[in-house]
Amino acid sequence: MRYAARRVAQMPPTIFAEMTALAQRHQAINLGQGFPDFSAPDDIKQAAMRAIAADCNQYAPGAGVSALRQALAGYYRRHYRLDFDPESEILACVGATEAIFAAMLGLLDPGDEVILFDPAYDSYRPAIAFAGGIARSLVLRPPDWRLAPERLEALVTPRTRMLLLNSPHNPTGKVFSREELELLAAFCRRYDLLVVTDEVYEHLCYDGARHLPLASLPGMAERVLTVSSLGKSFSVTGWKVGWAVGPAPLVDAVHKAKQFATFCGATPLQTAAAEALAVEDDYYRQLAEDYRRRRDFLCQALAAAGLKPFVPAGTYFVMADISASGFIDDRDFCRALPEKAGVAAIPASPFYADPEAGRRLVRFTFCKSWPLLEEAATRLRRYFAA
Known part of the structure; x- marks a missing residue:
């Protein structure tokens, strides 16, 4: 008996589900999935x-x-x-x-x-x-x-x-x-x-x-x-x-x-x-400025760990080149990181029709509280310095 329709039979779970599960299993700081860990207004x-x-x-x-x-x-x-x-x-x-x-x-x-x-x-x-x-x-x-x-x-x-x-x-x-x-x-x-x-x-x-x-x-x-x-x-x-x-x-x-x-x-x-939706424009300006500071901090932390971040002009994500990390594959990097470094990220290759185009790229998010970002920076620096 065939249970799944052909249109879904070969569809894997989203990469976000896989990486978040790894983060939970290893109690890693989740810099993968883009959800803030701080309070809404x-x-x-x-x-x-x-x-x-x-x-x-x-x-x-x-x-x-x-x-x-x-x-x-x-x-x-x-x-x-x-x-x-x-x-x-x-x-x-x-x-x-x-x-x-x-x-x-x-x-x-x-x-x-x-x-x-x-x-x-x-x-x-x-x-x-x-x-x-x-x-x-x-x-x-x-x-x-x-x-x-x-x-x-x-x-x-x-x-x-x-x-x-x-x-x-x-x-x-x-x-x-x-x-x-x-x-x-x-x-x-x-x-x-x-x-x-x-x-x-x-x-x-x-x-x-x-x-x-x-x-x-x-x-x-x-x-x-x-x-x-x-x-x-x-x-x-x-x-x-x-x-x-x-x-x-x-x-x-x-x-x-x-x-x-x-x-x-x-x-x-x-x-x-x-x-x-009726909030004043100042709310959005302050939001962007707050995220800009977090962006700068994470980019500096990634660079200090030996990765190459591409500074984003928007969103709350940073793409980084992992070529200097010793890993040649983004999925291998992201599957090892939660256990070895205590930090989770998202491999970029699932975002491409041709996965090879993203094989050296990884996405990190900075929509996290300052204590979490600071601890993630410490863990990344410690892991890549070892």
Whole structure:
């Protein structure tokens, strides 16, 4: 008897599950999976508790709590001068991952091709595959992860349907520049492509880098579905409150796929999210500055341990070259590190269509408390000095 469908039979557990399990087994400091270990802001926690106490505990509307959709309309207008109708152009989702998964199911037909940038977050390819689509990769290479226009053009075929863009980019920390975004916008207009943008790290930009939504560029609003979430900006990754915004036909297609998966997300958490989105800009500035300090500390610690970090312009991740570590394979490095050094990280090769392209790269996260980062630095220095 065959139990698993062929589409999942060969799918391994995510690399995050494997590395987190190793971290737990060896009581290692988890600098792999990107979840903060410090407290979320008190105001947002209090808002969730008030919503529960007020009995906001039944099913939310399929498109999301009205207060959240209204808050998102105001948020995009205030931050990016983008206007979305909360009734037809905003969809609340169970995290950004669900939004992207539903977007692939709702917007792709079997055989449609999607251009994405490697290294790519590991849920993108499975989502495309479940929809019957075909992923076509353009590899970004260190140290600057430059976008090569000539290689982009070479990926286009008559079946190209979509561009999937993540900026700020996980795992590299690249923030696509205005020049690069204008190039991508012209490319998408020329080939009449849909675009799904993953912008969950939109407020985590450093050293003068600024996040610019692709939807805000001329001629792009009609073809871009913008995805983001609450988790990274407010340290509530476990709430899984995300959203997709864009033109009504795109949002409707995503909603049609989503409705038969989760139908709706958690009502009290969506209600609290609506309050969180009203914070002043100072909150985001302070958040980015705090993370910048953590970034600098971790980069210095990795360099002191003999690794070669590529300083990120955004996100809360650092990619590092492990060539000088004595290891020649990222998976071997990351499987040994929790036991030998007491620190966990994520190998980069699972983020690539061709694993060889990431074989010498490892991703570390700095969304951890200062005591944990300091202890991790001590452990890494001790291990690599031995």
